[in-house]
């Protein structure tokens with residue numbers, strides 16, 4: 001267990017708890033925690049990895065506005081889940097983060113490890129440790145998975161100042177990763193995603209994440225189309241790839257993924273904005289009462305807010 005998760009337990013504040021308990025693990029974090037009034041969102045010590053502020057974006061071709069002011073802060077060691085109705089903009093947000101050319105950011109900022117992410121080309125973002133798994137990964141006939149993965153891994157290693165891997169060295173590097181993901185080594189010889197089943201494509205996405213050793217993994221519906229065993233394998237793999245200084249941002253419709261990859265924060269998107277955030281209980285409300293349950297919780301909380309003079 002790493003420090004941040006240990007600390008998160010100490011920092012898990014229940015509504016009505018009389019006082020903060022001094023924690024003494026990391027003074028800086030303690031001070032930061034004391035400034036916050038969190039309910040059940042767990043708080044971590046890590047530095048801010050990704051900060052999205054007032055992000056607005058449109059479809060480049062049609063000009064249709066999709067994101068209408070997204071705010072999100074992700075710290076090292078955290079896992080966040082983004083949920084929301086179909087068409088609310090979850091995938092668009094993910095794709096804007098990786099610089100997908102279909103979208104144009106019209107205002108707002110995205111800071112990643114202190115630098116302006118929006119200034120970077122998509123491949124620079126990937127080399128800097130930002131990874132996105134797509135809902136429908138593309139097939140690349142004629143390019144073997146091993147060549148593709150080795151090229152991607154070497155680009156990232158170069159960025160990190162590490163030695164590039166030759167074909168044999170790469171084999172030694174990737175085999176334990178395949179084993180950890182319970183993937184057949186045949187995956188390496190097949191063309192990228194070509195004729196892969198839906199579940200195989202999802203596993204292949206996670207293999208890419210594992211090979212790239214990304215610092216922030218944006219996983220768009222990584223659970224869709226998986227049977228229960230595959231869901232567990234993929235979730236185990238995602239958990240095993242977490243590091244104290246990395247973070248995971250998962251888009252999902254279903255609580256079942258969050259039973260395995262437990263997030264510190266769950267955000268609800270609607271009409272291009274995050275309208276509500278909380279802890280895992282948000283996913284529970286959604287599962288039990290749907291989006292009306294979230295709205296009713298929002299109304300309840302609003303009614304408890306003191307009316308300003």
Ligand SMILES: Nc1ncnc2c1ncn2[C@@H]1O[C@H](COP(=O)(O)OP(=O)(O)OP(=O)(O)O)[C@@H](O)[C@H]1O
Nearest residue numbers: 059064066084085086087088089090091092093102
């Ligand atoms: N490239 C595009 N061209 C045209 N419209 C788009 C494009 N990308 C997204 N949209 C539109 O933007 C809206 C948001 O789409 P997005 O895929 O981000 O939603 P989502 O929340 O991920 O939905 P789902 O849960 O169904 O995957 C939708 O109305 C969609 O039709």
